[in-house]
Amino acid sequence: MLAHFILALRTAGIPASLTEYLTLLRGMKEGVADYNVDDFYHLSRATLVKDERHLDRFDRVFGEIFKGLEPPAGDPGTEVRIPEEWLRKLAEKLLTEEERKQIEALGGFDKLMETLKQRLAEQKGRHQGGSKWIGTAGTSPFGAYGYNPEGVRIGQDESRHRRAVKIWDKREFKDLDDDVEIGTRNIKLALRRLRRFARQGAATELDLPDTIRATASNAGSLDLKLVPERHNTVKVLLFLDIGGSMDDHVRVCAELFSAARAEFKHLEHFYFHNCPYERLWKSNRRRRDSEVSTFEVLRTYGPDYKAIFVGDAAMSPYEIIQPGGSVEHWNEEPGRLWLERMLRHFRRSAWLNPMQERGWQGYHSAQILRQVMENRMFPLTLGGLEAMTRELSR
Amino acid sequence: MSRFQTTSTYIASRDLEVAVNAAVALQRPLLVKGEPGTGKTVLAQEVARALGMPLIEWHIKSTTKAQQGLYEYDAVARLRDGQLGDARVHDIGNYIVRGKLWDAFAADAPVVLLIDEIDKADIEFPNDLLLELDRMQFFVYETRETVKAKHRPVVIITSNNEKELPDAFLRRCFFHYIRFPDRATMEQIVQSHFPDIKQELAREALNVFFEVRNVSELKKKPATSELLDWLKLLMIEDLPPEVLRSQDPKTAIPPLYGALLKNEQDVHLFERLAFLSRQRQR
Numbered sequence: 099m100l101a102h103f104i105l106a107l108r109t110a111g112i113p114a115s116l117t118e119y120l121t122l123l124r125g126m127k128e129g130v131a132d133y134n135v136d137d138f139y140h141l142s143r144a145t146l147v148k149d150e151r152h153l154d155r156f157d158r159v160f161g162e163i164f165k166g167l168e169p170p171a172g173d174p175g176t177e178v179r180i181p182e183e184w185l186r187k188l189a190e191k192l193l194t195e196e197e198r199k200q201i202e203a204l205g206g207f208d209k210l211m212e213t214l215k216q217r218l219a220e221q222k223g224r225h226q227g228g229s230k231w232i233g234t235a236g237t238s239p240f241g242a243y244g245y246n247p248e249g250v251r252i253g254q255d256e257s258r259h260r261r262a263v264k265i266w267d268k269r270e271f272k273d274l275d276d277d278v279e280i281g282t283r284n285i286k287l288a289l290r291r292l293r294r295f296a297r298q299g300a301a302t303e304l305d306l307p308d309t310i311r312a313t314a315s316n317a318g319s320l321d322l323k324l325v326p327e328r329h330n331t332v333k334v335l336l337f338l339d340i341g342g343s344m345d346d347h348v349r350v351c352a353e354l355f356s357a358a359r360a361e362f363k364h365l366e367h368f369y370f371h372n373c374p375y376e377r378l379w380k381s382n383r384r385r386r387d388s389e390v391s392t393f394e395v396l397r398t399y400g401p402d403y404k405a406i407f408v409g410d411a412a413m414s415p416y417e418i419i420q421p422g423g424s425v426e427h428w429n430e431e432p433g434r435l436w437l438e439r440m441l442r443h444f445r446r447s448a449w450l451n452p453m454q455e456r457g458w459q460g461y462h463s464a465q466i467l468r469q470v471m472e473n474r475m476f477p478l479t480l481g482g483l484e485a486m487t488r489e490l491s492r
Numbered sequence: 493m494s495r496f497q498t499t500s501t502y503i504a505s506r507d508l509e510v511a512v513n514a515a516v517a518l519q520r521p522l523l524v525k526g527e528p529g530t531g532k533t534v535l536a537q538e539v540a541r542a543l544g545m546p547l548i549e550w551h552i553k554s555t556t557k558a559q560q561g562l563y564e565y566d567a568v569a570r571l572r573d574g575q576l577g578d579a580r581v582h583d584i585g586n587y588i589v590r591g592k593l594w595d596a597f598a599a600d601a602p603v604v605l606l607i608d609e610i611d612k613a614d615i616e617f618p619n620d621l622l623l624e625l626d627r628m629q630f631f632v633y634e635t636r637e638t639v640k641a642k643h644r645p646v647v648i649i650t651s652n653n654e655k656e657l658p659d660a661f662l663r664r665c666f667f668h669y670i671r672f673p674d675r676a677t678m679e680q681i682v683q684s685h686f687p688d689i690k691q692e693l694a695r696e697a698l699n700v701f702f703e704v705r706n707v708s709e710l711k712k713k714p715a716t717s718e719l720l721d722w723l724k725l726l727m728i729e730d731l732p733p734e735v736l737r738s739q740d741p742k743t744a745i746p747p748l749y750g751a752l753l754k755n756e757q758d759v760h761l762f763e764r765l766a767f768l769s770r771q772r773q774r
Contacts, residue, residue: 113659115663117664121518125517130510130513130517130518141510141514144507144510144515144666144667145666148523148657148659148662148667153669311568314568314570314571315565315567
């Protein structure tokens with residue numbers, strides 16, 4: 099049973115190993131868990147999870163494996179309302195970008211969620227009367243958009259309604275999971291990840307105290323010691339897509355920007371719209387005055403700058419591959435050519451996409467850009483940022 | 493064996509109790525993470541008190557080396573003594589300075605060893621301590637002796653998540669993430685620290701505190717330790733609880749906010765919010 103549990107954890111991406119498994123068994127033997135399900139949950143969590151980002155996944159697997167171990171019905175438990183955030187998150191996972199747009203057109207997401215919530219409340223009342231779930235009636239507006247109520251776990255909510263809630267089912271660590279988009283807490287972590295990558299720009303310098311120490315232990319004959327320099331020598335150029343479809347992602351981009359600003363001494367940023375062309379600009383408010391030619395940017399910043407493009411890559415494919423395809427001006431040369439020029443110039447580059455990774459499939463333009471970037475397109479999540487920093491510091 | 497549980501001065505959740513007791517029973521290090529100000533360091537002091545063991549604290553800085561926790565060979569002192577013709581120079585053992593880990597290993601009774609903020613040190617630091625923490629022994633090259641722990645100390649390690657810790661290191665630890673306490677727990681914590689606080693003041697202060705925490709754009713959200721500092725100030729100033737009721741727009745910024753907001757941008761943000769709410773009320 100426990101081995102099965104470990105395997106399930108590993109499948110879910112929690113790196114639990116044999117060592118930890120044995121530790122857990124020893125812990126049980128020593129009686130730390132006291133034959134109590136909650137304590138066993140706490141003990142196995144302390145033993146098997148080593149990173150708060152995995153706590154949510156752990157809770158999910160635990161719930162899955164130990165279904166039916168919950169205390170018998172009748173226990174006084176907390177009732178769970180469906181938090182709005184939760185519904186929204188799940189719906190976002192289930193719906194594609196286009197479907198979301200469609201919903202937007204139909205009076206907005208909030209209204210739809212409001213209706214769904216109402217419907218749910220009704221459902222609880224009516225269920226005792228013996229009527230059916232949402233969706234089977236065929237008239238629900240949610241069905242029309244491929245919105246499967248099972249996905250929102252309406253069923254589970256109902257069953258929990260009468261039972262004590264299991265701790266692992268509350269899933270309080272949800273916002274610490276590393277696949278979710280960056281939030282206020284998570285951006286701090288991301289920032290730290292950038293710092294680590296910033297420290298790797300290493301040179302060597304004389305370590306005076308260590309030289310003295312080594313010379314002394316060497317009985318007086320000189321022994322030079324060198325250490326890697328701690329200076330933050332990494333230079334970063336940020337190219338930010340602005341306006342249009344990027345409006346949805348303004349907050350996360352601003353967070354990334356301010357994080358990067360605090361981290362890098364050599365940080366320059368430029369804006370573009372959808373795809374970089376022959377002109378970029380430094381300030382969005384004074385766009386006309388602050389425009390610079392892309393050639394000038396390439397001349398000014400050496401190949402040792404790491405170029406990071408931030409954009410959702412959602413546009414018409416013509417904006418990338420056709421001369422004159424830009425939505426706001428006549429461009430002599432296609433965006434693709436400009437992008438390739440920049441990629442040739444900068445030795446290290448990557449593209450950060452604030453859109454969820456599964457959403458990329460829906461855009462031909464995202465596919466093209468990914469190809470141009472030679473697959474160096476990463477989602478703007480903690481996992482994605484880490485992959486990017488690894489790629490950039492290779 | 494005595495067990496760790498919630499005390500009158502430290503409110504521990506059940507999962508924390510289990511994690512600590514597992515670490516004590518299986519004699520493995522306990523790694524504690526959590527938002528700054530949620531009582532990671534205090535935990536070690538409380539564990540030491542609950543188990544009746546002395547506490548050895550090792551605070552890590554960015555320049556701390558793993559070796560410093562074991563011992564240091566003071567070569568410069570030996571060189572100087574050698575030039576002065578001191579007889580001590582012939583025994584290298586005179587120049588071995590013990591570190592905190594050695595102290596913990598050499599203690600006659602089991603101790604609690606706190607390795608505070610391990611993430612501040614170099615990335616390789618935890619790796620350098622792997623064997624030492626696993627076997628609870630190390631080798632002193634200069635004197636060719638092996639130092640072995642008389643009793644395996646209870647090791648508590650805290651981290652603020654500034655750097656990721658190596659997997660091999662994590663394998664050997666128990667892990668606990670201190671969540672930010674909910675309102676009920678927070679009330680308990682306040683009670684345990686200020687048993688004679690006026691109920692009304694505590695309630696109003698907690699209202700303000702959770703309101704402040706709810707402002708999502710804050711750079712540094714106030715945590716438990718900030719709340720306790722602030723309450724202490726409020727009690728010293730003997731402010732009536734009415735002041736905390738932010739109905740009056742002029743006092744939308746909590747009194748003595750310096751204890752809660754640690755960043756001038758946050759203070760500005762608050763002033764702006766206060767201004768907006770004043771506008772709205774007009």
